[in-house]
Amino acid sequence: MTGIGGFLGAQDPGGYSAVTTHGLQTTAEGLLHLTPPGAAISGTPLSFNDTANNSRWATWVRGSLYLSEFLSRVSYEPKDTNSVRSIALSFDNHDLVELLLPSDALLAEQCSHVRDYADLRGDRGAEIVSQLGFPTEYFSMILGMHVAQHKSTVELITATQVVAAHMAMIAKHALAVRRPDQIDGRILPMIPTPGHGSFPSAHATEAYAVLTVLEALATSWGGFEDLDNRIVMMRGLAERIAVNRTVAGVHYPIDSWAGATLGTAIGKIILNLAGHTGVPVEELRYEPQNQDFSDFDFSQNGGTMGLHSCGQFQTSAAPHFSWLWDNALTETQKV
Template identity: 45%
Template sequence: MGGLGNLTVTGLGLFVGAGADPVYDPLMVQGLEITEQTISHVANAPSAGSAPGELTFSAPGNMALWADWVRASLYLSDYLGDLKWKACDEDRRVTLSYGGSGHFYNVQKPPIECFQHQLPLMRAYMDQRPDRSPEILTQLGFPTPYFVMLLGLQGGPNRYTFELIAITQVLAAHTAMVVKHHLACRRPDRIGAQIMPMIPTPAHASFPSAHATEAFAVAEVLNALVESRSDNYADFKKRQALISKLAERIAVNRTVAGLHFPIDSWAGAILGRAVGQIILSKCGQREGVQGYRYCANGKLDFFLSEFSKDSNPKYGVEKEGCCAVGPSDLFNWLWEQASNEFELSR
């Protein structure tokens, strides 16, 4: 499931253990029991104190009290509740919409000949395996450490930034699976005998690439975050360039590994950009999503320079309306926590 393959069926395995309750050994449990029996009598005296106050009903601020995996479950439910899709058998097309305000992603299943045209491009990429193998192997799951490197993040001070990155990847992967399932496109090694993957081929469809979806969704969110905190990142434009270039490299690494066609990366990058914009809208950082239609051109490769042009008819990419997305209290809370981690005066 893109980076979800090693993280349980929902992807929330990434959060499990973070903020979870400790497990005591039998000796500790026995010690606690003895202590309770020994000292509890001092709390039995009558007290005139009032009952403790209740937590505020349905308040975003309560999120800080929950375990990480519980927050992740809430983000996932909040996001998926408004995600809708339609699969049209007649022209083998899938459209995604959000919140009933129009679709933001429109993609048609490429014919088998389109994928066959991609095979020579893939064969040429395989020569890069000796140089890229360490990256490919360490990006089997979510490649969070690579984004961390670009922003100088630290586990303690930036815990909520890590959480924002993680849930963006999880949501992007879930969205990609919807499209993959309906389009049902074969992997490169099933179409061309000359393509021999260097790592196991995941048991789901090829088009679009979930790794590309995840990487470009994170790039969209982090590019907005570093720009909003230009007081902390005075060189934010350079950081943005690095973040976008990293997303491209993560996507292309999957082609080098023999798992994805370049057009898979095109479809995934377009979807990832949209997912990132949905998350930013739910965080209160924009008002909607730019919609795109993609019709794959099997004779062309995937390049960040071409993707960055937005509308690019030569490569089969066209803008197609906008989709309004309202803010979410949960995501707005997360954005505020992550943003506050870059306060220079704290």
Template identity: 40%
Template sequence: MDAGPRSAVLDGEMARLLSLDVTAMTTADVKASLLGNTTLVELIRPDFDNDFLKDQMPYLRSYADLRLDRTAEITIQTGDVLSFFGAISYLDPEATKRSLELIGALFRSVNVNEMRLKLHFDLPRPITVAQEVQPMIQTPGHPSWPSGHATEAFAIATVLSALKNGGSVDGFNEVSNTSFYMRLAQRIAANRTVAGVHYPSDSMCGAILGITIGEMLVNMLEGEAKTPTRKFDGSDFTGDFDLTTLKDTMQLGAGTEAIPGGLDLGLLSPLWAIAKTEW
């Protein structure tokens, strides 16, 4: 089967596994659900007020000092996150073909869902409240929370960690041990604050969402009975985004949920089995 049709099939099967429970949405609270049934992540929007801005905006000012050093990577990362993981993993269109197919399907699925969350939460970008931010790249036209780059980078980091580990992953341990994958994901996320288009709160939300989705996918493919669940209360978050803060935040509201039995994983199951042999 050609690459285009294969991608379409994988996208369809990924879409069956991850959906947002839009009927449960309020302006403050969203639950990202597995098959519309098992709640994976509960997200509570920050209160976009003076307290939020007084806490978050100074980080954008201090991060701006890194712009000269990070201009090249920030520019590339506007449209390419995955290639940076090739600096710490052997990613090749032939040698790791199926791994890249799986990561591509995950990336596209995450992108669709993160955009729905962004539009629902509708958190204004930094430039809308302070022209002094002067972002070094064009500010995207969609809202800020959660950060899509953080969601995508941490989801990819989680699945690559599983492949490197032989098929299993514990996102909390990966963050606690500051693995190379998580350190790179953190840098990609932080670069969006350096660029002036995201708050640290955006990255925290995206990281928690991305890791939890990545774990869910791996656990389903591995036939595990349960998967971790998490909650991020953006209205209660203050401070910067780094792996230490992420580790502490992941512990708040953490739990587990059963994965429904008898799931038809379609092409994803054999694709995962082959992908593991590439490592």
């Protein structure tokens, strides 16, 4: 499962063992007599409602703040008009993404693509299994990142994919699209079929959201002489993560189209929240067609394949995402 559990428990030690708990108790009893009686010395209060306190909090606490900061500005509306059903997601009352429900006939047609992709399972099995959780390591490989040197960047990646997963689940619930193996018994997935709807793909949503954020971050770092090559590889990676889910037998290609659409929009919203100026958010509408998915088609030919831009907007920065972005900017790669 990706996304939703990305921050849960991070930097929270939980309970101690029974032996350690008892040892701490007896040690405290043995030390307290060494100090004088009386009231505690008053300390200096922390700043009120200030991101200066963020570095004091456990990672999972900051994760809750990022998620709340994003979702508090989201609204959505399931639409059912004139035989067209869709989910429309908005941000700050601006239209963000509308995804139209695929027909049963289209899903049946898409199953042939899913069956064809099964031939790649032998080659991609390790990728598919290791990408059941979010594949931060794969993006790190391209940008030469190390968790000790890029703590804030990794946290930004995690925040992005957690937000993306939540947004995908809103759409999945409303549209309630059956998985490929529930339509065609010949698909026989190589991993367990997830317990939620197929459309859009959360993996594609997360991958394209992270791609959008990391492309802007790596560009802002200004340290890569071969930046164009790295961006090309990141785009290829986002596509590969999405397609791997079709190879595994749990997603239609149109799921990746919808996920890439939603993820790109989410990534641009996060850049706006981070105070990264000059990044307009496109208002997108995706009407699924019987197409395979590729990043080239998504980025170059989307207008002829059901993806439509309906306008643009920008939105205001938010304190916690801005704090995280500013910290990630300091982790620049100088090569």
